[in-house]
Every structure is written in C-alpha cells, then in structure tokens.
Amino acid sequence: MKTNYNLSALIFICLLSFSLSAFAQLNTPRGSQQATISQRVGVSDVTITYSRPSVKGREIWGKLVPYGMNNLGFGTSTAAPWRAGADENTTITFSHDAQVEGKPIKAGTYGLHLEVREDDTATLILSKDADAWGSFFYDESKDALRADITTTTVPHHELLTFEFNEVTPNSTTASLAWGTKAFPFNVSFNVTDIVLNDFRAKFKGQAGFQRQNWEQAARYSLNNGGDLNEALTWIDAAIAGQFFSQKTFNNVAIKAQILNKLGKTNEYVTMMDEAASMANANQLNALGYQMLGNKDYDRALTYFKKAAKLDPTNANVYDSLGEAYRTMGNNKEAIKYFKKSLSMNPPANVKANSEKHLKELGVI
Numbered sequence: 001m002k003t004n005y006n007l008s009a010l011i012f013i014c015l016l017s018f019s020l021s022a023f024a025q026l027n028t029p030r031g032s033q034q035a036t037i038s039q040r041v042g043v044s045d046v047t048i049t050y051s052r053p054s055v056k057g058r059e060i061w062g063k064l065v066p067y068g069m070n071n072l073g074f075g076t077s078t079a080a081p082w083r084a085g086a087d088e089n090t091t092i093t094f095s096h097d098a099q100v101e102g103k104p105i106k107a108g109t110y111g112l113h114l115e116v117r118e119d120d121t122a123t124l125i126l127s128k129d130a131d132a133w134g135s136f137f138y139d140e141s142k143d144a145l146r147a148d149i150t151t152t153t154v155p156h157h158e159l160l161t162f163e164f165n166e167v168t169p170n171s172t173t174a175s176l177a178w179g180t181k182a183f184p185f186n187v188s189f190n191v192t193d194i195v196l197n198d199f200r201a202k203f204k205g206q207a208g209f210q211r212q213n214w215e216q217a218a219r220y221s222l223n224n225g226g227d228l229n230e231a232l233t234w235i236d237a238a239i240a241g242q243f244f245s246q247k248t249f250n251n252v253a254i255k256a257q258i259l260n261k262l263g264k265t266n267e268y269v270t271m272m273d274e275a276a277s278m279a280n281a282n283q284l285n286a287l288g289y290q291m292l293g294n295k296d297y298d299r300a301l302t303y304f305k306k307a308a309k310l311d312p313t314n315a316n317v318y319d320s321l322g323e324a325y326r327t328m329g330n331n332k333e334a335i336k337y338f339k340k341s342l343s344m345n346p347p348a349n350v351k352a353n354s355e356k357h358l359k360e361l362g363v364i
Contacts, residue, residue, distance in 0.1 A: 032051040032052055032053040032054075032085070032086035032087055032160075033051065033052050034049070034050070034051050034052070034087075035049070035050060035051075035052055035162075036048070036049045036050075037162050037163070037164070039164040039167060039172050039174070041167065041168075041169075041170065041171060041172050041187070041188070041189050041191065042169065042170065042189055042191030042194060042195065043096075043191070043194060043195055043198065044094070044095050044096040044098070044189045044191070044194060045093075045094075045095040046092065046093070046094060046095075046098070046164075046172060046174065046187050047092070047093040047095075048090070048091070048092050048093075048112065048162045048174065049090070049091050049093075050084065050085035050090040050091075050112075050160070050162055051085045051086040051087040051088070051090070051160075052085070052086070052159045052160045052161065053085070053086040053159075053160050053178075054158055054159055054160075055156075055157075055158050055178070055179050060178060060179045060181075061116065061118075061179070061181060062118060065082050065116055066082075066116075067116055067117055067118050068115065068116075068117065069081055069115055072135065072136055074136050075133075075134075075135075075136025075137045075138075076136070076137050076139075077135060077136060077137055077138040077139065079138075079140075080113075080135040080136065080138045081113040081114055081115040081116075081123070081125055081135055081138060082113060082114045082115070082116055082135065083113060083134040083135040084112050084113055084114045084176055084183075085160060086134075086160070087133075087134065088132075088133050088134060089111040089112070089129075089130055089131065089132050089133065089134065090111070090112040090113075091109050091110065091111060091112060091130050092109070092110055092112045092126065093108070093109040093110075094106075094107050094108065094187075095107060096189060096194050097189075097190075097194075098187055098188065098189050099186075099187070099188045099189070100124070100126065100145055100147055100185060100186070100187055101124065101147035101148075101149065101185055101186055102147075102186070102188075103145050103147055105126060105144060105145050106144070109130045110126040110127055110128065110130050110144055110145075111126070111127035111128075111129055111130045111132060112124075112125075112126060112127075113125040113126075113127060113135055113138065114176070114183055116151075116183075120150060120151045121148060121149070121150055121151065122148075122149050122150075122151055122183055123146055123147065123148050123149070124145075124146070124147045124148075124149050124183070124185050125143055125145070125146050126143070126144045126145040126146075127139075127142050127143055127144060128142045128143075128144050129142045147185065149183060149184065149185050150184075151181050151182060151183055151184075152175075152181075152182045152184060153180055153181065153182075154177050154180060154181070154182040155180070156179060156180050157177045157178055157179065157180075159178075160176065160177075160178040161176070161177050161178070162174065162175070162176050162177075163175050163177060165184065169191065170188055170189060170190075170191050171186055171187060171188035171189070172186075172187050172188075173185070173186050173187075174186075174187055191224075192224045192225055192226060195220060195224070196217075196220070196221060196226050196227075199213075199217040199220075203217075209244055210244060211238045211242075211244045211245060211246055211251075212238075214234045214235065214237045214238040215234075215235065215238045215250060215251050215254060217231075217234050218231045218232075218234040218235035218238070218251075218254055218255075218258065219254050221234070222254065222257055222258050222261065228258055228261055228262050229262075231258050232255070232258050232259075232262070235251055235254050235255045235258060236255070238251045239251050239252065239255065247278075248278070249275055249278040249279050249280075249283055252271055252274050252275040252278065253271075253272075253275040253283075253287070255271050256268050256271035256272045256274075256275055257290075259271055260294075269296070269299065272287060272290070272291070272299065273299075275287060276302075276303055276306065279303075280310065280311075281307040281308075281310045281311035281314055281317060282307075284303045284304070284306050284307035284310070284317075285303075285304065285307050285316065285317055285320050287303045288300045288301075288303035288304040288307065288320060288324065289320070291303060292323070292324060292327055297324070297327070297328050300324050301321075301324055301325075301328075304317060304320050304321045304324055305321070307320070308321065313344065315341045315342075315344040315345070315346030315347070315350050315351075316341070316346065316347070316350045318337045318338075318340045318341040318344070319337070319338065319341040319346065319350050319353055319354050321333075321337040322334045322335075322336075322337035322338035322341060322354065322357060323353075323357070325337060326357060326361070331361055334357065334361065335358065335361055335363055338354040338357050338358050338361075338363075339354075339358070339363075341354045342354050342355070342358075
C-alpha cells in the first residue's frame with residue numbers, strides 16, 4: 001500500500017508540473033506589441049527586437065521615462081538606465097563585428113539601454129546581459145559599449161518605433177523615436193574586410209572549386225581597396241594552374257587592371273593586348289575606353305578599329321571611334337565617324353551621343 005501511495009503521489013506531482021508548465025506556455029496578446037526590425041549593410045545585418053508602448057497622452061520624458069540613472073524599486077539595480085522600450089530587454093544584434101558611434105563592438109546580441117538626460121543628450125548603453133528583464137537587473141560591469149549621442153526632434157510617434165533612417169554602402173543610422181524625440185546612433189561595418197574574409201573562408205570549401213568565384217573575389221578586391229597582391233594570386237588561380245582554371249577574356253582583363261593598379265605598366269599593356277585578342281566587339285569597345293582613360297591613344301584606336309572590323313554594322317563602335325579621334329584632337333576624323341554612326345540608324349543613346357558631339361563641333 002505504501003508503494004502504491006508513493007506512486008500515486010509521484011503521478012500527481014508529474015501531472016501538476018505538466019499543468020503548470022502548460023499554463024506557463026499560454027500565449028496572450030501583449031499590451032506593448034513586440035517588433036523586430038533589421039537592416040543590411042554590405043553583407044552584414046543589424047537587428048533590433050523591442051516592445052512598442054504607446055504614448056496615450058502621457059508625459060514621457062522626465063516622467064514616464066525618468067532622466068538619468070534610477071532605482072526602479074525592483075530587481076538588483078539601484079542605478080538603472082531606461083530599457084528603450086517596454087517589457088523584457090530591447091536587444092540589438094550584429095551579424096559581424098561593427099562600430100557603433102565609431103566605437104568597436106563584437107558580433108553578437110546585446111541589451112540596448114538609454115540614459116536619457118534633460119539637455120537633449122543621452123548615453124547609449126549596450127550590455128552583454130541580453131537576457132535580463134528590462135533594466136531592473138542592469139549591471140554596469142557588463143557594459144560592452146557606451147556612447148554619448150544627441151537627441152533630435154521628430155514628428156509625433158504614438159508608438160515607440162525603431163527606424164533605420166539612412167543607409168550607405170558601409171553604415172546605417174538607427175534611431176529610436178517616441179513622442180517627438182528621437183535617439184539616433186550610427187552603426188558601421190568594415191564591409192571590404194568582412195567580404196574578403198568571407199571569400200577566404202569559403203575558398204576552403206566547395207566555392208573554391210569554381211573559377212568564377214576566384215574571378216569575382218579578385219574583381220571585388222581590385223575595386224574595393226583590397227590587397228592587390230592577394231587579388232593577383234586569386235586571378236592567377238582562375239587563369240591557370242588548377243583543375244578548374246581556364247584563361248578567358250574576363251579573367252585576363254581583370255588581371256590587366258590589377259597589374260595597372262600595382263604600377264606594373266609593361267605587364268599591364270601586355271595583358272590588355274592579350275585580352276583584346278580574345279575579345280568580341282563590345283569587349284573591345286570597353287577596352288578602348290580604358291585605353292583612352294590611360295591616354296594610350298594608339299591602343300585605344302587599335303581596339304576600336306578592331307571592334308569595327310569584327311562588327312561592321314554596329315553603330316556604337318563608330319561612335320566610339322568618333323570619341324577617340326575627338327579626344328586626340330583630330331576633329332576631321334571624329335566628324336567622319338560620328339556621321340557614319342548616325343547613318344546606321346543607331347540606338348537612341350548612341351544617336352544622342354553622336355548628335356551631341358557633332359553639335360559641339362559645329363556640324364549640326
């Protein structure tokens with residue numbers, strides 16, 4: 001009998017635990033609805049999760065949200081900032097290492113708090129303790145970052161709102177807006193380093209077995225301030241020496257541009273000539289403009305004329321020859337080729353360009 005009683009009691013306790021657990025998992029609407037907003041910068045994401053209280057006619061600043069650091073009468077903190085929302089921690093997540101207001105912060109998730117002051121300034125606080133409830137257990141020793149910011153005046157926001165107001169290739173401005181006050185702060189990433197590090201990691205896997213990926217990485221490094229010598233090794237891998245390598249116009253042209261940026265002029269023009277030997281008319285046209293930009297007029301003319309020979313019905317190549325001759329100061333030949341381009345019923349953009357030059361030359 002004693003054994004049966006203990007067994008019954010155990011079953012009852014298990015059922016009670018299950019019932020309490022089930023009750024704890026009930027989902028009911030919040031008074032302050034939860035929201036998540038995310039912004040991509042380069043290949044990195046900034047994500048903010050928060051709860052959205054309403055103003056409801058209340059006086060917010062200095063009243064509902066007290067100024068300074070405060071004893072909230074609950075939890076362990078006796079000097080707590082504002083939780084930048086309602087309910088549990090407002091959190092901000094960085095997918096990669098970042099800078100907030102110019103200060104470094106490691107990738108990860110942080111509690112986001114604000115110390116609001118009466119003089120239209122505030123301190124943004126990112127805490128390593130991202131799982132706490134609000135600011136009631138705020139511990140200054142767990143701060144990952146503190147940054148002083150200046151608040152701004154905005155149109156009325158009834159609901160507390162986080163926004164990403166500006167986005168550039170390397171940064172974004174996030175802001176919390178509530179009532180008529182906003183708290184903007186800048187988040188930036190070293191996009192080039194992040195992208196190149198991602199390339200380096202992926203080249204150890206399946207992505208390293210595709211020639212086009214090596215070309216893409218070399219081009220990105222070339223155009224975004226990467227290590228040019230590293231870019232040169234990447235494009236060399238695409239061109240030769242690996243089972244996936246294949247010499248193409250594209251990778252030869254990329255290598256030529258890398259060599260040019262490295263100041264290796266003789267090797268550059270040699271590679272450009274090799275690229276030209278593999279090019280179609282449109283590719284030759286592009287190479288010709290590169291040579292014009294480098295003031296290598298003889299090569300530019302050579303490439304443009306070869307393009308015209310490959311595709312003699314292409315009005316654009318004659319328009320390009322006109323630009324080359326005009327750049328060189330040979331207006332007679334320039335007029336000749338602009339007129340030839342117009343005689344071939346060119347596309348609207350080519351027609352407009354030829355007519356513009358002829359007008360400037362006093363012909364039409």
